[in-house]
Amino acid sequence: MHKLAAVFALLASPALATGLEIEIEGEGANGTVTVDLFEDIAPKHVEQITALAAAGQYDGVVFHRVIDGFMAQTGDVEFGRLGSDMRRVGTGGSDRPDLPAEFSDYNYDRGVVGMARAQDPDSANSQFFIMFEPGPFLNGQYTVVGQVTDGMDVVDAIKRGDGPNGAVVGQPDAMKKVTVTE
Numbered sequence: 001m002h003k004l005a006a007v008f009a010l011l012a013s014p015a016l017a018t019g020l021e022i023e024i025e026g027e028g029a030n031g032t033v034t035v036d037l038f039e040d041i042a043p044k045h046v047e048q049i050t051a052l053a054a055a056g057q058y059d060g061v062v063f064h065r066v067i068d069g070f071m072a073q074t075g076d077v078e079f080g081r082l083g084s085d086m087r088r089v090g091t092g093g094s095d096r097p098d099l100p101a102e103f104s105d106y107n108y109d110r111g112v113v114g115m116a117r118a119q120d121p122d123s124a125n126s127q128f129f130i131m132f133e134p135g136p137f138l139n140g141q142y143t144v145v146g147q148v149t150d151g152m153d154v155v156d157a158i159k160r161g162d163g164p165n166g167a168v169v170g171q172p173d174a175m176k177k178v179t180v181t182e
Contacts, residue, residue, distance in 0.1 A: 026173030028159030093125030
């Protein structure tokens with residue numbers, strides 16, 4: 001198929017409308033955040049996130065790294081459960097394999113959801129972050145998986161961390177329940 005015809009076929013096809021509803025509660029944020037997931041940009045990452053959410057793996061997971069003016073990170077389903085020993089939070093993943101990068105030209109603007117990873121671009125697993133402000137230095141370096149469509153006021157209220165790495169001290173805010181939407 002000619003490349004232009006393939007683009008038109010893609011544009012004409014109905015987009016999948018997978019998303020997440022994230023109920024957040026804690027000392028800072030209390031409310032629901034709605035995220036539209038980008039299956040067309042990062043299909044493997046979206047499949048991973050929705051599988052983990054559908055299995056309840058994100059329920060009770062804290063926002064462990066929150067940097068004012070930058071982003072709020074969560075999703076460590078291995079070490080980030082509310083009430084667990086938080087000394088290793090942020091170093092874990094899930095029992096699913098790490099994913100190859102799915103970089104795109106989608107910009108890291110306010111409300112964009114991206115996959116956290118180690119130095120290896122192909123190391124994203126379960127952790128993700130939500131941008132408070134634009135972060136153009138992340139463009140093309142981290143996989144974009146979605147965009148907050150409702151509840152940025154809730155995201156803005158997430159308890160901030162301390163120091164340059166944004167580690168949350170004391171009781172962090174958590175994702176009480178994460179539901180996959182269609």
